[in-house]
Amino acid sequence: MFRFLLNRLLQSIVALIAIISITFFLARAAPGGPFLEEKAIPPHIVKQMEAYYGLDKPLPVQWLTYMGNFIQGDLGPSFGNKGYTVNEVIAQGLPVSLTIGLGGLLIALGIGVPIGIIAAARQNQFADYSLMSLAMMGICLPTFVTGPLLSIYLGIKFGWFNATGWNEPSDWFLPSLTLGVFYAAYIARLSRGGILDILRQDYVRTARAKGVPEWRIMVRHTLRGGLLPVVIYLGPAISGLISGSFIVENIFELPGLGTHFIVATTNRDYTLILGTVAVYAVLILTMNFLVDIAQVYLNPRLRSSTAPEKA
Amino acid sequence: MKRVLSTFLRLLLTVTLPCALLACGGPSPVEEATANNVLLLGNGAEPKALDPHLVSSVGDSNILLSLFEGLCAFHPSDDNMSIPGAAESWESNEDYTVWTFHLRKNGRWSNGDPVTAHDFVYAYERILTPAMGSPYSSMLYFLKNGAKFNQEEIDSFDEVGVKALDDYTLECTLEQPTAFFPELTKHTTYYPVHRATIEKFGSMTDQFTKWQRPGNHVSNGAFKLKSWWINHSVVVEPNPYYWDKDTVTLKEIHFIPMTEFTEERAFRAEQLHYTYAMPSNLIPWYGEHYPDLVRREPYYGSYFYRYNTTKPPLDNLKLRQALAYAIDRNAIIDNVTLGNQTPAGGFTPPTPGGYQPPTPYSFDPEKARQLLQEAGYADGGEVPEFEILMNTHESHRAIAEAIQDMWRKHLGLTNVSIANQEWKVFQSTIIEMKYDVGRAGWIGDYMDPTTFLDMWRTDDSNNNTGWSNPDYDRYLKEAALEPTPEARLAKLHAAEEILMAELPVLPIYWYTRNYLIHPDVQNWNPLLLDHHNYKFIHLKAAPPHPFFKR
Numbered sequence: 037m038f039r040f041l042l043n044r045l046l047q048s049i050v051a052l053i054a055i056i057s058i059t060f061f062l063a064r065a066a067p068g069g070p071f072l073e074e075k076a077i078p079p080h081i082v083k084q085m086e087a088y089y090g091l092d093k094p095l096p097v098q099w100l101t102y103m104g105n106f107i108q109g110d111l112g113p114s115f116g117n118k119g120y121t122v123n124e125v126i127a128q129g130l131p132v133s134l135t136i137g138l139g140g141l142l143i144a145l146g147i148g149v150p151i152g153i154i155a156a157a158r159q160n161q162f163a164d165y166s167l168m169s170l171a172m173m174g175i176c177l178p179t180f181v182t183g184p185l186l187s188i189y190l191g192i193k194f195g196w197f198n199a200t201g202w203n204e205p206s207d208w209f210l211p212s213l214t215l216g217v218f219y220a221a222y223i224a225r226l227s228r229g230g231i232l233d234i235l236r237q238d239y240v241r242t243a244r245a246k247g248v249p250e251w252r253i254m255v256r257h258t259l260r261g262g263l264l265p266v267v268i269y270l271g272p273a274i275s276g277l278i279s280g281s282f283i284v285e286n287i288f289e290l291p292g293l294g295t296h297f298i299v300a301t302t303n304r305d306y307t308l309i310l311g312t313v314a315v316y317a318v319l320i321l322t323m324n325f326l327v328d329i330a331q332v333y334l335n336p337r338l339r340s341s342t343a344p345e346k347a
Numbered sequence: 348m349k350r351v352l353s354t355f356l357r358l359l360l361t362v363t364l365p366c367a368l369l370a371c372g373g374p375s376p377v378e379e380a381t382a383n384n385v386l387l388l389g390n391g392a393e394p395k396a397l398d399p400h401l402v403s404s405v406g407d408s409n410i411l412l413s414l415f416e417g418l419c420a421f422h423p424s425d426d427n428m429s430i431p432g433a434a435e436s437w438e439s440n441e442d443y444t445v446w447t448f449h450l451r452k453n454g455r456w457s458n459g460d461p462v463t464a465h466d467f468v469y470a471y472e473r474i475l476t477p478a479m480g481s482p483y484s485s486m487l488y489f490l491k492n493g494a495k496f497n498q499e500e501i502d503s504f505d506e507v508g509v510k511a512l513d514d515y516t517l518e519c520t521l522e523q524p525t526a527f528f529p530e531l532t533k534h535t536t537y538y539p540v541h542r543a544t545i546e547k548f549g550s551m552t553d554q555f556t557k558w559q560r561p562g563n564h565v566s567n568g569a570f571k572l573k574s575w576w577i578n579h580s581v582v583v584e585p586n587p588y589y590w591d592k593d594t595v596t597l598k599e600i601h602f603i604p605m606t607e608f609t610e611e612r613a614f615r616a617e618q619l620h621y622t623y624a625m626p627s628n629l630i631p632w633y634g635e636h637y638p639d640l641v642r643r644e645p646y647y648g649s650y651f652y653r654y655n656t657t658k659p660p661l662d663n664l665k666l667r668q669a670l671a672y673a674i675d676r677n678a679i680i681d682n683v684t685l686g687n688q689t690p691a692g693g694f695t696p697p698t699p700g701g702y703q704p705p706t707p708y709s710f711d712p713e714k715a716r717q718l719l720q721e722a723g724y725a726d727g728g729e730v731p732e733f734e735i736l737m738n739t740h741e742s743h744r745a746i747a748e749a750i751q752d753m754w755r756k757h758l759g760l761t762n763v764s765i766a767n768q769e770w771k772v773f774q775s776t777i778i779e780m781k782y783d784v785g786r787a788g789w790i791g792d793y794m795d796p797t798t799f800l801d802m803w804r805t806d807d808s809n810n811n812t813g814w815s816n817p818d819y820d821r822y823l824k825e826a827a828l829e830p831t832p833e834a835r836l837a838k839l840h841a842a843e844e845i846l847m848a849e850l851p852v853l854p855i856y857w858y859t860r861n862y863l864i865h866p867d868v869q870n871w872n873p874l875l876l877d878h879h880n881y882k883f884i885h886l887k888a889a890p891p892h893p894f895f896k897r
Contacts, residue, residue, distance in 0.1 A: 068771025073403055076808035077482040080498060084480035088554055117577050118396035119559040125577055192616045199616035200609050289609045291579035304771055
């Protein structure tokens with residue numbers, strides 16, 4: 037088991053280096069540069085700026101320098117935000133993305149799991165069909181449709197929330213709801229499926245035969261096992277919620293990582309592009325790694341499948 | 348079934364209600380802000396810097412306008428007027444080549460230090476030093492030897508035409524007669540910087556230092572920097588040492604980076620006093636229902652297309668002219684841009700009471716067809732294929748499609764295609780001259796036609812059309828030497844006539860500023876350059892407006 041995890045860890049590190057290197061060269065391959073402005077900057081000035089930021093050196097040298105600094109945790113200066121390092125920009129943005137991501141997760145679970153339970157309890161009845169159709173809609177509706185709709189109705193028409201921005205404590209709610217709806221729908225389907233699996237088990241039938249009330253069967257005997265698929269799904273969901281938030285951040289004009297990423301790409305702010313991609317990559321790789329651990333821990337079959345390696 | 352539905356509804360309410368109750372009931376953000384004298388402004392994009400020597404965009408300049416003050420300052424309602432800023436008074440010699448500015452003795456930086464003539468000399472040395480890599484240093488080429496020093500042709504800054512005669516007297520010697528020099532001192536590139544602060548955090552020419560941070564930043568304007576949260580807001584508060592602090596009534600200004608679509612939503616929800624821009628399709632709706640909230644004001648800018656004159660078929664002058672006559676500019680404004688823009692028959696926007704450009708190009712399909720024949724095409728279908736290139740934006744596409752359609756309808760052109768590219772890709776395509784017809788816009792930096800005409804000089808880095816005319820270059824040079832302002836404008840007019848006759852550009856319209864503004868904002872006047880002196884802006888709670896439902 038230890039060797040399996042070490043193996044996965046090494047794979048993650050290789051993947052991270054590959055992601056950063058590819059992003060590094062892709063960003064440089066894109067036409068234009070950080071110093072290209074609408075009102076042209078004279079060539080001799082552009083040269084000075086490139087020299088200042090070390091962009092005049094050969095690309096492989098720049099890449100080696102960047103990787104060296106990266107390993108030491110130094111993501112360099114941001115070209116687009118003069119006077120701020122990429123580390124500082126990310127430190128400002130990450131808490132925002134984490135807040136709406138985790139808020140989205142709470143909402144996804146808060147809506148998804150009860151819907152899944154109800155649908156499973158009323159399998160093949162009207163409630164099941166209508167709730168599952170609703171879930172299907174949630175999966176199909178992209179955030180750039182739900183986001184503006186929520187902002188217009190709950191923000192402007194009803195005035196319950198601010199339509200945009202990140203100023204009041206309640207400002208996390210609409211972005212999180214936008215993000216959460218999609219995952220809620222998915223979680224509803226997952227939990228419905230998981231619970232139905234358990235409901236077919238013999239021990240449930242036994243409990244029923246003994247006259248245990250239906251709600252008790254659900255709460256005491258079914259939920260723990262039935263929600264296992266949801267627990268396993270949490271890893272990808274969390275990394276998806278945090279890294280997938282850039283559209284939502286853009287809709288609500290939040291100063292999160294996603295907004296920084298988009299602004300950085302349009303500005304050709306090379307270091308900030310790399311920095312945000314690196315954070316996303318680390319997040320996703322970490323979550324996948326944790327899921328691997330959880331799966332090995334929860335699933336005895338996986339554990340035994342690693343046994344031959346030990347032999 | 349009923350039970351299921353009610354369970355679901357109850358669940359939904361338990362999640363949303365507490366949050367909603369927390370959020371609503373109180374006054375709207377704008378109501379609260381007005382009560383506290385806090386101005387909430389949409390400001391387009393996130394500023395790249397708060398260092399006057401590192402910025403070049405309009406949004407960045409708007410913030411710097413609150414933080415810094417040049418020798419002269421912007422008048423609250425008249426673009427053509429300069430009011431005393433850091434300088435109390437100024438005068439020039441007879442031929443406008445030497446300007447003397449008398450600084451006020453009570454001018455103070457936001458840390459209490461006196462503002463002296465040496466601060467200006469230091470600032471001008473900093474922006475012109477080549478190692479600084481200042482993107483807009485060319486604005487100081489008006490100073491004698493400014494260009495030479497910036498381009499490393501001379502080494503000593505002593506030879507550049509700026510001198511502190513004493514602590515409070517600054518003398519600027521210019522390259523050529525410039526009657527509008529006081530105008531220029533209002534531009535961000537002419538602002539002073541605080542030497543001790545710059546050098547506390549790095550060397551004079553360091554681009555990347557922490558002096559621009561809240562807490563470190565020192566400025567000489569009516570406001571000082573309070574906070575800067577990237578992609579969220581820049582907040583400024585009154586400078587307690589400002590010489591005219593009694594005029595300032597605002598307690599804070601929030602500059603908020605937002606796209607036009609979100610801005611409009613935020614305005615609707617009473618979260619902004621002012622939107623930097625607005626979606627053009629909403630302008631008529633606001634104009635009809637809430638004309639008091641929407642402004643449509645002339646703006647000192649020109650929307651046009653560049654022709655690549657080095658490449659067939661647009662190296663053909665008659666064809667370029669035919670295309671210019673075949674555009675119904677009024678139809679574009681009435682149906683596409685919808686913002687009361689002015690059809691541009693020429694390039695430089697007219698100045699009320701000042702420069703009037705030649706405007707030969709109006710809608711004349713008959714003449715257009717005749718020119719097409721003269722260009723050597725019996726029929727529009729014979730014109731070889733060419734492409735209109737623009738940066739990706741819905742409004743640019745709509746205009747391009749309208750123009751493409753007009754060319755087809757009036758000239759029979761069937762081979763015109765439209766392409767769009769992401770902003771930076773687009774810019775490098777234009778600079779590398781890999782286009783046929785390219786969209787462009789130009790906003791004037793100061794109130795003088797040269798801010799529009801200089802770019803068409805041979806080899807100017809903003810020309811990018813391949814067009815060059817020695818007479819044009821000569822006229823611009825000679826204009827500066829004319830003894831009277833009238834003679835100078837006449838010379839510039841003659842230069843622009845050459846530009847219009849040879850037409851490396853296709854003028855389309857002169858900009859308007861279209862934006863939404865809350866009735867609480869007082870003294871926000873229409874300005875051609877859109878440079879507002881924030882110390883004159885006030886907030887006063889207006890009676891409840893039916894538009895805001897909250």
